[in-house]
Amino acid sequence: MVRISALRRTGYKKSEASREQVIDAAIRVLAKQGIAGTSVQDxxxxxGLSKGAVHYHFESKEELLERVLDRCCEIVEARIRAVFAEGGLPLERIHRALVEMWTVRRDSVREMRVLTELHILARQNKRIRKACGEALQRACRQMIDTGLDQLLAMGxxxxxxxxxIPRLIMATLDGLALQQEIDPVxxxxxxxxxxxxxxxxxxxFEL
Structure with missing residues (x-):
């Protein structure tokens, strides 16, 4: 029994590792080729896996895209949390967070490129639209919890x-990033x- 349990744990770890491998590969390929130009085989x-291995972990391309969405959001949000956690006065920390939010958009880091692709797809795909909406709500909540609450604490x-407020900030940054692609400043x-x-x-805000 011990040996069987150990084998099961090993198999689970390998399964999780290959699942993560698929998600990471999907982000790389989608950032380069876009959703329309990417197949499950790509x-x-x-x-470095078979197409069957991908389908073993994800029943459909939509399910894979949902997990890709989650991972991209986690990576971007972690960057913002990291700069905010560096310390300093609340206004300094908020300024750094705004700079980082702009930087990931301006530099079009691969996670942001994938998120943009997913937002475009969401206009036609209800399942992806729902996932994007939930991701937006989480991002807004993070901004309130990690930044705006600091201003509330100041009175x-x-x-x-x-x-x-988070929606206004992100909408402004997204619009500026689009303008930057068209007409860089x-x-x-x-x-x-x-x-x-x-x-x-x-x-x-007001006193």
Whole structure:
């Protein structure tokens, strides 16, 4: 019995490892080729596994895309939490978080490229739209818990519902990132935009 249990644990670890392998490979391929240009076979090849192995872990491409969405959000959110956790005054920490949120969009890191692809797909795919909506809600909650609560603790009161503020910030950053792709601005203008965004955020609060 001990030997059988050990074998099962080993098999489980291998299964989890190959599952993670598929997700990581999917992010790499999707960031490079886009969703429309990527097949399950492409992902299997990048992972060094068979197509059957991919289907063993994920019943459909949609299920795989949902897990890819989760992983991309985790990676981006971890970057923002890391810079916010570096310490300093609340306003300094919020400024660093805004800079990082802009940086991941401006540099079009692969996770953000994949998230953009998934958001486009969400317009036609109800299952992916639901997953993207849930991811947005989690991101908003993280922003409130890790950043905006700091302002509330300082005694500042929101002029609008605090639930709206993260959506306004992310929508502004997403729009600016799209403009940056079409008509890039100088680093000086970028810095000015971040300062303006910070000022806009602070204007949503009052003493």
């Amino acid at each position: 992902i299997a090849d990048a992972a 500042l009161k929101p002029r609008v519902s605090v639930e709206i 100088s680093p000086e203008t970028e810095s000015e935009m971040i300062r303006a965004l910070q000022a806009t955020t602070m204007a949503l």
